[in-house]
Amino acid sequence: MEEKQAILSEKWKKTIDMPLDSDVFSVPPGYNAPQQVHITQGDHEGKAMIVSWVTMEEPGSNEVVYWKKNSEKKKTIKGKMSKYKYHNYTSGYIHHCTLKNLEYDTKYYYEVGVGQTPRTFWFKTPPKVGPDVRYAFGLIGDLGQSYDSNATLTHYEQNPIKGQTVLFVGDLSYADNYPNHDNNRWDSWARFVERSVAYQPWIWTAGNHEIDFAPEIGETKPFKPFKNRYPTPYKASNSTAPFWYSIKRGPAYIIVLSSYSAYGKYTPQYKWLEEELPKVNRNETPWLIVLVHSPWYNSYNYHYMEGESMRVMYEPWFVQYKVDIVFAGHVHAYERSRRVSNIGYTIVNGECRPVEDQSAPVYITIGDGGNLEGLATNMTEPQPFYSAFREASFGHAILDIKNRTHAYYSWHRNQDGSSVKADSMWFFNRFWHPVAESVNAVI
């Protein structure tokens, strides 16, 4: 028994951050070379891309030169540059530039560092929004910058099912775990993930580690580093803040919510979501997916019931509008729920328990990216019935949408080979094929 405990604690010992002189954090060579390059969707339909990068020595060029594959015609677009201070840290020159009116399903090359130390990257735009286009999303959460984080990202890159866009469910760099929220760790994290996010968009959700609220060092503006570094196309969906917004991408309608912004009745987020959900046209985008950081159906002892008040506010809408899947992070482990809802309660009837509900979403917690806080191994026992599968391993998932009725989902843990599926299921669309799924969980 003791030996088993020793093996377990060895396996689940605290993860360790990669030191700052690790290869993955290396600064690109050349004077004032653009670094930390990342892209995200820049409009509502997927015809625009926001390109962001940082220069350290001087502002440098604020332009992006871009061109279609096999085309000689280059376009140049100017962006915006900003800096911010955080306690005793001053950021580099942060550039954001939105490439608009792109053609669907097209490979583009883009160059930053124009006229100084140019670096060229590429991305592929999604297919035209429509019900039967195929599209594969990667799911990553709570990534951080530990050795395990690097394993997760590598595993994602090596997955034979190629994710085309990452849905990132919050908690990016964990810089706030360092003294004075050392923002150099925001820089190192962005250099680490550049190898993926410079080539495919990551869709950002705000987590608690993005808040960076630290009145003890005079930092009282929540989300300051995140907001400066990671723009989102929130205005395109009539949102009034970058932390909640929506996008269409191929066959999917993605709604991003903020666990750490007000969500009660009459708040901006509430009013936005109330108007947003009726706009989703399942004939155009059959797959309705929600991203939020703090999970609503979590059976680990970590962050247990933290998402409860938001669940109470919004769950009836998710059932009414037949959300297909809700992805969350926060808990550093993996869990998939059954299709359940818990919306029968009134203050007198006592009906407060999750019940099977084929109009309800499946809730997936995928906060297992590999951050330095380690795995959440402590589960509530017995496993509640709403929890279909749970395991404390680091990993990532892929949602491969095939058409309007079917999507293949698989979770991949880091300790397996890249093609091994530790949990998988065929999702049936709640609007077009709302029958119960049979689940094949391979352990």
Ligand SMILES: [Fe+2]
């Ligand atoms: Fe979190």
